Amino acid sequence: MVTAQRHGEQIDRPPPPAAARPAIDQVWSWLEEVPDPEIPVVSVVDLGIVRAVDWEGDDLVVTVTPTYSGCPATAVISLDIAESIRRHGVEKVRIRSQLSPAWTTDWIGAAAREKLKAYGIAPPEGGARCVGDLKNPVVECPRCGSMATEQVSRFGSTPCKASWRCRDCLEPFDYFKSF
Amino acid sequence: MTTATKTDAALFEFALRMGDNAVVLAQRVGAWCGHAPAIEEDIAFANVALDLIGQTRMWLGLAGEIEGKGRDADQLAFLRDARAYRNALLVEQPNVDFAHTLMRQFLFDAWHHPMLVALKSSADARVADIAEKAEKEARYHLERSEDLIIRLGDGTEESRQRMQAALDALYPFAGELCAADALDADLAARKIAPDLGALGERYLAYLKSTLADATLTAPVGAAVRKGGKQGLHSEHLGYILADMQFLQRAYPGATW
Incomplete structure (x- = not known):
């Protein structure tokens, strides 16, 4: 598994074809364009919902955390994130839900x-x-x-x-x- | 292997208890949607119900994972009969009026929040993660129900009478939340769940002081009504499930 945080260092492994594997920072910039479905003036990154973006083998894994555990927007957000990434040409994308640390408006x-x-x-x-x-x-x-x-x-x-x-x-x- | 199996069986039951409390109360509270005495309270109860449904998904999702038979949260919620439900009797009690609904919520929230705070330290990381998430929501619920109990208890003559009647009816059900059985003792010994005896003392002390602020008096010497945690329910649960489970029973496997 290769993990890179948002402003992470260069990934230390042989580079795959550029088109097949965009940089993690590039993915974050795409996610900054994904609006919250209820409050479209802010993005899912603005709200602190996206916790990490990682390559795991050939899969791009986006880790998200729910705002409120029953918020109906959570499922839509996961769909929107996956769709946005696929639109940019990455086919294998997975959304992982993470509960801890619990989401806070401090983010x-x-x-x-x-x-x-x-x-x-x-x-x-x-x-x-x-x-x-x-x-x-x-x-x-x-x-x-x-x-x-x-x-x-x-x-x-x-x-x-x-x-x-x-x-x-x-x-x-x-x-x-x-x- | 024996130890692991025992832990899993107990933890499965515990996750059902937590999840079933949430789903049954959510179903009760959700029934106010469109009927509450004020639009603000209508919205409040709908939001509380929504939080509880979210928590249900987490607890019953965990239960299904522990059980390992391929049942997910939806299957556990919609395809178990009343005897397989593990919620405390309190949460299945009828709405009756706004006073009963609020008092039931207050008695539940006052237990739920400290319970979740304690579960944040669970030796099981999955339990601790769910508790960390749910605790913030439960704290917000408790703030509202405590505020309303005091305002309506220490309110007009009619609001006080209604709140007192609700307390008289529902207080006997509060004790079950902190009544430990062998399963609770087992989980406490494993540091997966807290010692309910100690939690219960704090719960009763909190109820006493808050009810005093609300000028309400808890009935003295009332017998504790319990059995729900072991699957022995009042007649009300069957009606709740008939309503809640109708779609999956009539159209098995239907999805949105």
Whole structure:
């Protein structure tokens, strides 16, 4: 098995035909173009769902982790990832599910948080450890920037979101909950 | 070989217990979809049910893997009869009203979360991985149910009466969650699952303090209603399964 992390070193084995085996970094760049099916403004890489990309023999293995264990998007994400890679000419692709370490919103980077906000979804506040410690996070309205906001429901339109509203502009909005 | 076989059989049963608790409660809670008293609570229960179904897939998937007879999570969920189910009696109790549904959820979550926290240290890596994932979801569920129990218990006269009635009806079923049998003792000795006795003490202490905050009183001296973990269920489970399993029974092997 040859393993290379995202910014991994040169793989130390005889190179196969270039067309048959793209570099791991190349695969990561393809995956950065695969949108989340529910929140298409961010990619599956942005959300931290893709944990590793490895060559195992002739198979390209993409290791993914579910956001929430029952999230219906998980199956669609696996299909989208496999389809994207096949479209780029790699036929033998396998998706492996990995539960540990458990997915956390801490893996959502700064750029992705900005994309969420621009899309109208308040990004997660603080660290994931805030779950339980911070039951009432201070969340900025993604529409008007007011901090005068309140939670309507701890749950929302998808497992990863809670329902909030702004007391200034009066708009309801989704909050991508810290988890 | 004998030891390995024994471990596997016990672990198979344990994975069924965890998975069956999740699937039966998910089926109960999912029935509120489109019927809850407020849209926000409708969404909340649907999301809780969804998390539990996801956890069911993990636990029953593990059970099928351990059993090694080619049964997957779907087959275990849809093709076992009531006597083969291993959920605690609490989760199969009827929804009745919103108070009963919330109280059942609270009594379950208050056990489920610390149980999963303990299972994160399981000597079996597969159990620990599932627990690590599910624990975060269970913590979120508990935060909500604790909040609502206190607000409705310490609420209006009617909400308090309803919550108290629900507690009176459901409290006798809470004890089964921490009642260890030989299988639990075996798994605890192997460090695969926690000592339910110690967990039970913390569970009761937590219930006592939270119910006090909610101005509710647990019935004193109520007999513990149990048997579900060994497959001896109340009459309610059969109706749940008739509903849940209809499609696979009527159209064997049907897939989406």
